[in-house]
Amino acid sequence: MDLDRWTAIVGDEVAGHTRTVSLHDQVLHVVANSLTGAVQLRALHPTLLEKIITEVGEDVVNAIEVSGPEAGAADTGSDSDADAPSLLALVEYLQPAMDEVDASASSGKPPWLPTGFTDLDEHCGCLGPGSLTVIGGFPGAGSSTLALGFARNASIRHGFGAAYLTLDSHPSDVVLRLLSAEAKVELNSLRSGQMIDDDWTRFARRMSEIADAPLVLGRPKDRDITALAEHISELASTGTLLVVIDPLHMAVARRDLPYENREREVSEIVRRLKSLALDLDIAIVVTSHLTNNPGPRQAVPRPPTLADLRDSGVIAHVADTVILLDRPDMYEHDSDRGGEVDLTVAKSRYGPAFTTTVAHQLHLARLVDMVKT
Numbered sequence: 001m002d003l004d005r006w007t008a009i010v011g012d013e014v015a016g017h018t019r020t021v022s023l024h025d026q027v028l029h030v031v032a033n034s035l036t037g038a039v040q041l042r043a044l045h046p047t048l049l050e051k052i053i054t055e056v057g058e059d060v061v062n063a064i065e066v067s068g069p070e071a072g073a074a075d076t077g078s079d080s081d082a083d084a085p086s087l088l089a090l091v092e093y094l095q096p097a098m099d100e101v102d103a104s105a106s107s108g109k110p111p112w113l114p115t116g117f118t119d120l121d122e123h124c125g126c127l128g129p130g131s132l133t134v135i136g137g138f139p140g141a142g143s144s145t146l147a148l149g150f151a152r153n154a155s156i157r158h159g160f161g162a163a164y165l166t167l168d169s170h171p172s173d174v175v176l177r178l179l180s181a182e183a184k185v186e187l188n189s190l191r192s193g194q195m196i197d198d199d200w201t202r203f204a205r206r207m208s209e210i211a212d213a214p215l216v217l218g219r220p221k222d223r224d225i226t227a228l229a230e231h232i233s234e235l236a237s238t239g240t241l242l243v244v245i246d247p248l249h250m251a252v253a254r255r256d257l258p259y260e261n262r263e264r265e266v267s268e269i270v271r272r273l274k275s276l277a278l279d280l281d282i283a284i285v286v287t288s289h290l291t292n293n294p295g296p297r298q299a300v301p302r303p304p305t306l307a308d309l310r311d312s313g314v315i316a317h318v319a320d321t322v323i324l325l326d327r328p329d330m331y332e333h334d335s336d337r338g339g340e341v342d343l344t345v346a347k348s349r350y351g352p353a354f355t356t357t358v359a360h361q362l363h364l365a366r367l368v369d370m371v372k373t
Contacts, residue, residue, distance in 0.1 A: 006030075009055050010048055026062045028052070113160055113242055113283055116153030117343070118369055119356035124348050126321035127154070127242060127283040132274045134248070134316075136288040136309055137325035142341055142360055143287045146325065146367055147244045148177060150285055154242045155215035156182065161240040163216040165231070167250035171217045178217075181366035182206050188363070216240065224255040225272045236280040245273070248286040249310060267314035274318050288315060290324075306346050322347040327360060341367060 007015035021029040045064055052061050100111055112128035114121050126133045127150065137143035148164060155162040166174050180187040183206045185199045195203075220231055228251060232243050245251065251269050252258070259265035270286075277284040290308040303326040306316040316322055324344045328337040344355045358367050 005055070009051055014044065014048070021067075023061065026058075026060065027065050028061045028063070029065050029067070031067045113150075113154045114158055115150050116157065116369075117356070117358060117367075119354075120323075120343070120345070123351055123354055123356075124321060124345050125350050126323070126345075126348065127285070128320075128350070129241075129281045129283065130278040131283045131320045132270070132277050132318065133283065133285045133321040133323065134270075134288050134309070134319040135285065135323050135325070136290050136304060137327075138290050138304065138330070140330060141325040141327045142362065142367055143325055144246050145177070145360075145362065145365055146323070146343070147246050147285055147287050148174065148365075149181070149367055151215060151242060151244050152178060152181060156210060156213040159214065160242060161214040161216075161235075161238070162242040162244070163218070163232075163235050163240050164244045164246070165228070166217070166219050166246050167223055168247060169219070171219050174217055177365035179203070179210070180364050182210050184364055186363050187365050214239070222255065223250055224252050225269045226254070229272060229276055232276055232282075232284070233280060236282050240282065242283045242285065245284065245286045248288045248315075263312045263314075266310075266312035267318075270312065270315050270318045274320075303342065303344065316347055319347065320349045321345060340370075 006018075006020045010018075017033045018030050019033070021031055023029070045066070049061075049064055052064070112121075112125040112131075115124075115127060120126060135143045135147050137146075151162045151164045154160040164174060176190050177187060179185065180190050183199075183202045185195065185202055189195050189199060216235065220228060222228070228245070235243060248269065249266070253265045253268045273284050273286065289310040290304050291310045304324045306322060306324075307313075308324075309315045309322070322345070324346050326342040326344065328340060328342075329335040339359055339361075341358050341360045342355050343358060345353055347353065357370055359370050360367050
C-alpha cells in the first residue's frame with residue numbers, strides 16, 4: 001500500500017490529525033497528532049480498517065496500530081526514574097493511560113492479576129499493580145486459604161510470579177495445603193501419610209505443573225517492616241507481581257524498640273506496605289485478624305464489618321480493597337448454608353461494595369466458585 005493514499009482512503013477529516021508511519025507485516029502504523037485524535041481513531045478503527053481492506057486488500061493490510069503523540073517529558077538532565085519530576089501535567093499521563101486501555105481492549109485481558117473467583121475478577125479487579133488488598137476473617141473462616149488461593153491461581157494457573165510469605169507457620173505446612181488444593185487430596189491424608197492409590201494418581205497428574213510454577217514460599221526470619229520491605233523489593237526485582245503476607249498482625253514496625261501503641265504500629269506497617277506496592281508496581285495482599293469474635297456464646301453472629309479490623313482503623317482507609325469472610329456454618333453446624341462462605345468486598349477503590357458467595361472445601365484447603373445452576 002502506498003502510504004500517500006491514506007488521505008484518499010480515510011478522508012480529509014481523519015487524515016487532518018493523523019499520519020501514517022509504516023506498513024510492516026500487514027499492520028499499518030498510524031500516529032495521531034493529538035490525544036483526542038488518537039481516541040477518535042481508535043473508535044473508528046473497525047470502519048477505517050474495512051475501508052482500507054476494500055481499497056487495497058486484506059493481504060496488504062489486516063490491522064491498524066494507533067499511537068498517540070509523544071508526551072513531552074521534562075528535561076531533568078537525567079534519564080533515571082529517581083530524577084524524574086514527581087508532579088506532571090495531566091497530558092503527561094493521558095497517553096500512557098490510553099495505551100493501557102487500548103492494550104487491554106486488544107488483548108481481551110484486564111490489567112490486573114486474576115484471583116480465580118469470577119465475581120471478584122469481574123466486579124473488583126483487586127490485584128492490580130500498586131494495590132494493597134486486605135483479607136479479614138475470624139479464626140477458621142478461611143482468610144489464609146483465600147490468600148493462598150490468590151497466589152496459586154496467579155502462579156500455577158496463569159504463570160505470573162507470586163510469593164507467599166507466612167509469618168506464623170512453617171513453609172512445609174503451606175506446601176501441604178497447596179498440594180492438597182491442587183491435587184484434590186485431603187489435607188489430613190497428606191499430613192498423616194495415609195494416602196490411597198487414587199491420591200497418588202492425582203498427585204502424579206498435577207506435580208509437573210505445580211513444580212514449574214513461578215511461586216516462592218518462605219518464612220522471613222525478620223518480621224519488622226524494614227526487613228520485609230527489602231525482601232519484597234528483591235522479589236519484585238526478579239519479576240514477582242504478587243506478594244502475600246500472612247498474617248499482617250505478626251509483623252512489627254521495628255525490631256529494636258517496640259511500639260507502646262499497637263494501633264499506631266499497625267498503621268505504620270500498612271502505610272509502608274501500600275507505599276511499597278506503589279513504588280514496586282506490584283500487588284500486595286495481607287490477611288488480617290478481626291476483633292469482637294463472638295465465639296460459641298452467640299448463636300447467630302453478625303457478619304463482620306470494616307470496624308472489626310483489628311488494631312487499626314487506618315487499615316480500611318489505606319487499603320485499596322478489603323475483603324471480609326463470613327462462614328455461616330462455623331457456629332451453626334446444621335446450617336442450611338453449610339459449605340458456603342460469603343466474601344464481602346467492604347471497600348473497593350475500583351467499584352461498589354458487594355457480596356459474593358463461594359464454596360469452601362477446607363478438607364482440601366481451598367475455596368472455589370459456586371457451581372452455577
